[in-house]
Amino acid sequence: MKNIILVLAIVLFGYCSFAQTLTTQNTGNQLWIKLGDLALPQGGNDCFLRIVGGSGYNALKSQQGYVELHMRTSNGASVDENGYGFSATAVSYERNRFIADIRIVPNASGTNATSYGIFIYCGPYPGSTFFSVEDPTGIWTSNLSSSTTAPGGYSVPFEHVINNNTFLNGNLGIGTTQTDAPLTVNGTIHATEVLVDQSVPHPDYVFDKDYDLIPLKDVKYYIDQNHHLPEIPSTAQVAKEGINLGEMNAKLLKKIEELTLYLIEKDKKDRDLQSQVDELKKQILSIKKK
Known part of the structure; x- marks a missing residue:
């Protein structure tokens, strides 16, 4: 394949876990990379996928990062506001997002879906990125491929919700990594008070x-x-x-x-x-x- 060197190593760890390493060529272009297919039954079942890598090969903190994806199927009868029989969220821990988007493409509509293709929009220099899948009820099938065309399907929102007090010893930057105060915001602050x-x-x-x-x-x-x-x-x-x-x-x-x-x-x-x-x-x- 032109834009991606596929499987370098596959390691199984635990009865319900899967890990795989992929290395891309330095094409200078962002790519949609399909990681694989997940067979996950309805009934409130969960899958957790972690992608570790970065936006380059150099020893820079700005290039380090990892992304966590949490997916859950419905109770087998209900769908979300867009008609999907599952939901998902992602959290990005990185200064320079080497994964800008995640798509989940089901094999059928609504609660008839039984398998889901997982796609990531990866940066042009993701280094030796590896990912792991943890799923006690489903079956993961590796199916690495790449394309410049975006797939359809469910666009996973990136969000981080905390339901308890949070204390920071360092500076917090929102929309910027250049922090010169305990809170630095590059953008509009919307507040009721x-x-x-x-x-x-x-x-x-x-x-x-x-x-x-x-x-x-x-x-x-x-x-x-x-x-x-x-x-x-x-x-x-x-x-x-x-x-x-x-x-x-x-x-x-x-x-x-x-x-x-x-x-x-x-x-x-x-x-x-x-x-x-x-x-x-x-x-x-x-x-x-x-």
């Missing part, structure tokens, strides 16, 4: 009687010279350093409180001016009557 412990004073001191409120004419002069509000970072600074949410929230609240003081002061001047206008109107009316 965010609680930030502020390390800066709450700006209610703006309402103290001895607070020195900058005159508006000085604020205008600052804006004309710097093109941003006093104490608020510039566009260039934000682009370079980012934004500290707790600190920025306090600064914005301070500006809102200062704006409130400006409005209170303006309202007082407006009311004083209106009083003067009303008094002048009375005087004018009095003059007209005379």
Whole structure:
């Protein structure tokens, strides 16, 4: 075969386990590789498949990885939302995913399926990848082959669900391996609530009687010279350093409180001016009557 050197070694370990090693040529192209066929009866039966390898041959941590696949058949009567008489999930432990997709192709629809082809979308340089199958109720048949065409069937979701407390001693990166903080996220954070412990004073001191409120004419002069509000970072600074949410929230609240003081002061001047206008109107009316 052109793109893959098939079986190098087959080792049986345990009454229900199977392991096999495969080595691919350095084709520089990603391939769909069929690992084999699994005969697994309905009735809530499980199969566990582990693939160990990586995205290259070099001694780099970024090339190491392994993937775990868990498959379970239904009770023999029910199907999932897509009509499959089984379900499966996969977990990927690797920095550079050398397996980008997993497909399971049943030999029949719904709960009539009795055998399933297992396919992986493998990177161009998976090294000496090996995999093992653990299954107490089914029969695994090796059937290694490769193709550039994606098979149909069940696309296995990659997910990791934890139902207990989890404690990390290192940094956690989501969507990135470049972590410079306990949590680094490359993307959008969607939450129903965010609680930030502020390390800066709450700006209610703006309402103290001895607070020195900058005159508006000085604020205008600052804006004309710097093109941003006093104490608020510039566009260039934000682009370079980012934004500290707790600190920025306090600064914005301070500006809102200062704006409130400006409005209170303006309202007082407006009311004083209106009083003067009303008094002048009375005087004018009095003059007209005379």
